[in-house]
Each structure stands twice: as structure tokens, then as C-alpha cells.
Amino acid sequence: MLRSFTKTETKSAGEGNGRRAFIGLCFLFGFAILFVRFGYLQVFQAETMKLKARQQHEKPITLASNRGVIVDRQGKPLALNLDVSSVYATPSSIDDPAGVARRLTQALGVPRESLEKRLRAKRDFVWVQRKIEDAQVKRLTDLELPGVDVVVESRRFYPKGTLLAHVLGFAGIDSQGLEGLENGYDEHLRGQVRQVVLQQDALGRIIIPESRRKPQALSGHAISLTIDEVIQYIAEQALDQAVEATKARGGAVLVMAPKTGQMLAWALRPTFDPNHILQASPEQWRNRGVTDPYEPGSTLKVVLAAAALELDRVKPDTLLYAGDGEIPISGTIIHDHEKTGWVTFREAVQRSSNVAFVKMTWDLGKEQVYQFLRTFGFGEKTGIDLPGESIGILSRPDQWSLRTLPSLAIGQEIAVTPLQLLTAVSAIANEGWLMRPFLVREISDDQGRSIRERVPHIRRRPIGAGTAKIVTDLMVDVVERGTGKRAAVPGYRVAGKTGTAQKVDPETGTYSSTKLVGSFVGFVPAEEPRLSILVVIDEPQGPAWGGVVAAPVFRKVAEQTLRYLSVAPGDESRVVAARSS
């Protein structure tokens, strides 16, 4: 019995050992499978797994820095930034790209096919739509789509709308400067864009904000202009009224401080709103103040008069014979507006006698005329801090025809930008010193510390102070007794010159008798110039004389600006507007 029992016990023990061995083997096999799988995932699938983990835990974001603000000389903002929302997606977190694309299309109105294609891309980050409206953000948030989120970006905003649009230019969707100062000073304005990776939990919440560990994106530098927004408004308003009254194709009013070269206003028409750039054409946003040369007509005579006086070829009382007001030039006839006969040089400037000036430039000769035009800055860039400046058109004397010299006497066969002409006349106002015009006064960092301050820069001195004073007197006569009477500002001595130029008809290649440019350029007060102003009215309908269409605009701008700047005539006293009590 005992023996039998022992046998049974032995048998049971053997079966128990076998089961244990079997279970042990199962465990061993199971662990072996796990170990192999673990090794496969850790060794062979390591990169793929790492990528998946990263996609789940990390949230890559591009932090676009704020562009620097642009302010006028009084610190009034002309270009600033607004925060707007942009939608992005993480394709790896989206299980149903087609469904998500359909719902996004309904919420945001983006094209479905291209969106779905982007959502299927094997990328960590794709834009869905940039810079959307608040209502769209709410619709999107209500959808609670997985793998789709909103990030705040900065959008450029121009609070004054069309004011100074051509100078400011505009920035693109990625806050890159595309035109005007936005483009020219993009390096300063744009700041530093930064890529950051945020850690998120399973619900997509940020675990540790990135700003705890790294500094925020650096904002761009602020730019302070020489432009004064009030003078700019005065210039734009006067130009608008003139363009509307004359039904002109366009126009320009440029205002400069002649002693320093600081631009105070820069008005061009037609214009555009940089907030709605897609509604404007390149034709509208081109800065014609520096890009489009035109034939200046008689306004160029002040420069030629300065040359003749500087070379001592004439004096204000020198008699010139203008005959019957006609002079034949190489097959064509140059006319005066009236029979002139014998006139003094002073009267020739006053009446803008073409014949007298043709004879005077003949006397000067090709080389002298060319040299003086060059020293006054024609045929070269003024050096203003705006992109796309033209040098104008001034050919060398060895390329001139027989007609070129007399044509130059009346401001033809030369093309100048409005800024070149204003800069040249400002040199007369500035005792002969030719300044480099500029628009940016100061650049400062985001803490308000000055980085660069611009000081006036002298380019050269085409004429002496004595000559400048005589030319100024001649220009005052033009306003007080000559063709520019409508530019006179009560209480101030105004120096100026009118100009009426024919435009070349592109169809015939000859000067048009109907397409004209009326202009006036001058400065005030003549004895101590504070403002030099150029007015150009392009293709006005009806009378197109510069003294008729442009001089009144000069008067309006000068009168209001002098009052705004508290400039009193003749002395240093202040002007205070009295108000009825």
C-alpha cells in the first residue's frame, strides 16, 4: 500500500514537474517573443517610433516677430501691427484627412482638394489658412477638430489708410516688406523669426510654455520718419482738390525742409490703401516721385539761370533780345507766349521767355550746361532712402543733336524725377548747398533705444551764396510780378517758378498739344526758407499752365503749413490763431 502510494505520488510529482516545465516554457516563450518584439521596436524600428513619439508630444510652432512700427516726426503711428489668428494642422495627428478637409472647407472656405492634399502630407506642420477673421476662429473652435489648431500671428496695419501710402509701401502675408520703406528698411523692421517646439500632453495642452525657457521672438526696430502727418494731410487734401477740379490724370506734391533735406510730405495721386493691396494695381502703388522721370519744362529755367549767373554770363539787368517771341531751331520754331523784344534777364525769368533762355544757353555752351545740370543732381540718384529711384534722363553732350541745347533751355530733352527737381531748387534756397533728401530720421530698438540717427548730408555746392540770393530774388519776382502770382502767400515772400511741359504722345512720338504737365516749384519764406514745395499736375483738362493749375496748390499747402509750423513772416515772432470768444 505504502509502496503503491509512493508510486502514485511519484507519478503525480512527475506530472507536476512536467506542467511546471510547460508553464515555464510558455513563459519563456512569451518573454522571448516580447524580448524579440522589444528588440525589433527598439533597434530596427527605433527611428520610426521616435518620430511617432515626437509627433505626439511635440508641437512645432513658428513665432513670427512683430514688425517694427513706423511713426511720423511727432511719433504718430503710420504703420503698426495687429494680432490675428492663423490655422495650422499636424497631419500625423489626423486619422481622417478627407473628413477634416471637408469640415475645414465648410468653416473657412478654403479649397477642399488642395487642403486634403496638404493634410495627407507626411509633415509635422502645414498651414490651413493664414490671418483669418474672428468669426472664422469661433466657427473653427466649435468644430474641435483633432490635429487642427490656431496660432496668433501679426498682421501689418496702416491706421491712416491711404495717407503716405507710396512712401510707406506695404508688407506681405509673411510680414516681409514688399514696397516703399517697408521694403527699403525690411532688414530693420522685420525682427527675428523663431522656430520653437512646445511639449504637449495627450489632450494637446501645452505642458511647459516655451517662453519659460527661451526669450520671445525679437521685435523689429521702430522707424521714425521726417514726414509730419499734418503737413502730409495738408498736401494730400490740396492735391486731391486740384486733381478733382482740373480732372487731371494724377499729380504730386512734395514738401522738403531745404536746409536739411528732410522730407515733410510726399503726396501722389492716384493712390491706394496699403491695407487692401489686392484691390490696387502696381500702377497705383508705384512711387512716381522717384521712379517716373518727366520733362520739367520751364521749371528747369531756374537751374539754367543759376548757371548763367554763377558763370557771370548775365546779371539781372543784362538786356536780352527776344525779338518777336519766336526762334527757329533746326526745322522747328520755339515760341514765347507774347512778343518780348528787348528784356532784362530779370524780366526774362519773370515772363519765362523761351527765346531769351535759348539764347542764354547757346551762350553758355553744351559743356557748361551739362556740367551745371549734373552738379545740380540731374542724371544721378538723389540718394534718398527709398528703393527704385530713377536717375532720370540726361544724355552726354557728345550725344546731343543741334536741337538738344535749345530744348534743354525750355526743359525738354531732359527727364527728371519730381524729387530731383525739388532737391535742385532746394539748393538755391539753401545758399547753394545741395542736400541729400531723406525720409527716416531715427531707428530705435524695441526698448526705444536709438540705434541710428540720421543727420543732414551735404552732397556738394553747385553755386555760391551770392548767386543763390540773386536767383531767389528773380524767383520772388516771378511770384510777385510774373507767371506765378497765384502762388503768393499773403504776408510771406514766396520764391518760385512755373512750368508747363508738353508730354510726348506715344502714338505719334511727337510732343502732344493736349497732354500737358503743369507744375510749380518754389520755397517760402524767401529770406529764410523753411519749406520748398513742388507741385505737379499731370494732364489737367482745360487750362494747363503751371501758374494756373499748380501755383494755387503751392499757395494752399504753403499757407496752411506755415501756420501749422508757426512761421511768422520776416521775424521770429510766433503766429497764433485767434479765436472768437
Place this chain on the structure above:
Amino acid sequence: MKWVLWTVLVASVSGMLLFYVWGKVDVVRVGYELDALLKKKAALTQEHERLQARLSQLTAPERIASEAGETLGMKPPGARQVVLVPSHPEDENPGDESEPPLRLARQTGE
């Protein structure tokens, strides 16, 4: 004695682990709070920028001119409504005592 020693050891290790986990959890909690505050700050900054832009629009010369002219009926002063005031009182005629030496504005009767 050995049992007590083991108990103390296990309790110490457990306590350290709990402290470590507590610390980690607290960092995450503070992270969430910080994220919420940063979002609030961003929203306030956004509102500030929007108000600045609005202020800039409202103080634009064009709007002020329009409000002054159309709403308040104001217009630019005429030539006889502008008075020149010397910046240096001594420049004025000393014999003329009927006028104050310096004034900012006066009625011209126009």
C-alpha cells in the same frame, strides 16, 4: 529590529518617490497655469494693440478735419483772424501799455 529597519527603508524610498512624483506633477500643474496666464496676457496685448490702432484711426488728421468742419462747424482762420505775437516781450513797443506784453489769442472782431 531588522523588520523595523526594512520598514524605515521602504518608507523612505517610497517617500522619496512620492516627493519626486509630486514635484513632477506640480511642475506640470504650474505649467498649465502659466500657459493660461500667457494666453490671457496675449489676449490683453492683442486688445491693447487693437485699441491703439483704433486711437490712431480716430486721431487721423482727415477725421479730425472732418469732425471739426462737419460736426462742430469750424473752419480755418482767415487772414485777419491771425495775430502775430512776438516771442520776446521786450521787442514790443514799451510805450504801448494798452496791450499786454504777451498773449496767445485775442478776438479780432471778424
